[in-house]
Amino acid sequence: MGKATADDIVMTEVFADAEHDLGEIGGDNGVDEFAMSDTSNEERNNSQKHPLKQSRSAQVEARNATLQIIKTVVCISIILQSSNERCNYLQGLLGIFFHLMSVPQKVIDVLAHMGLSISVISIHNVIHSMSKEIAANIKQGIDNPNALCCLATLWAADSRNPAPSTIAVEINEFDMLKHHINDTYSRPKPGKHLSPRLTAFAWHVQDILVQHG
Template sequence: KTIVCISVMLQSTSQKCNFLQAILGIFFHSASVPEKVTETLAHSGLSVSLASIHRIVKSFSAKAIARIKASVRTMRSSYAYDNFDINFKISQPTVEHPSPFVSATSATVIPLFDGGTPLNLNLEAMKCSSEMWDRDPLNPNPPRPLNPTKTLEETLYDDLHMDSDYFPQNGEDLSPREKRFAWHIRDILIRHCPAPGGEYFRSLKQLNEEPVAINPIPVHKTEQIPCRAMNIKESTPDGNIEVVQNLLRQGGIGDPTEEG
């Protein structure tokens, strides 16, 4: 079987497309296979050359950068990032050259889901930064200055949260948000209240119907676009700031006059 598999690999070479060899070459690159070993495998027909591998990696990187910018610039994507640690072990570490331990940060872009038909959630509501800056008192030339008779909080609630569930609706004492809190309290009493009152609360289970769903998102496949790893330690406030700035640059947004 081994001879048959090797024969198939050797006979699948082409000057125009070496799909199997390209896949193996990318795998060797990701597994940090020594270059001399990769060159030997390339000469034996089991991998593409080192130059081809490097061109493939650059092509993948360019396409990934384009996807990141295309998604982030819609202002309808979110970032998720976390730290990871790598211990680069050395075969013979010394005091002068110990095994380096690197704490870096990885991130991914998650395009927001609008719910599809018939929900069509208002993702435009996420674009509130420009709206807030247009009304901000710190803006030297606000296009639409704040109403002096209202506080900043009142104006933001009126303009940006017209459909907010933080306020009671007409003729009701509790807001939709408070109603959901009340449902959870009743559910806790029904499920976990000890004796002697527990039996009474459990008898009311049928009366405590499910809470009203607010803009439920249907089950769907979440897409993500991996970002370039950053040699930044995000466990500090300064590190978090540096990570956010780096991600904004990767997404192609921010002040174009800033360096980087």
């Protein structure tokens, strides 16, 4: 077999990194270090010069840094919640999320024992408290004089009101038909294949294709 070119070596390393993508996301850099230790200095310099290899390495480093921050926050939250039950902000958010996603109760109990969620009873109490708060906000909005004035105006003109104080606006189907017949914006002019509406629509489509490709 002939000697492999630098581009072939670089592409082989790129595809090898793609196969170990899950390990990189999990922060397992041992595979990459082992592979880099076996390569020669020439291959290492060629891989560093390759833009695809550099961009992929930058993405892996950014993901590992982000995951490191997430792991640190989770560990600190578990330690704080184990020392003080009121320090359960992360656990509360995860508990509400599990409730919205219909996670089984046994799974939530296991996660609560692990320190990653609040208990099922606490989740139900939070949901009940949030419902009461939302209901109070809605009631406060109804008690607003401006909202009541708007509702009174609409009810006064409503056709279902047994004693309306104002005459409701009635829609005549013949007026709508007359308006449709006299509409010239949706009909092509003499000598034109497209109506003004379709012409404007075609211009917008062409502008989107030109500007955004």
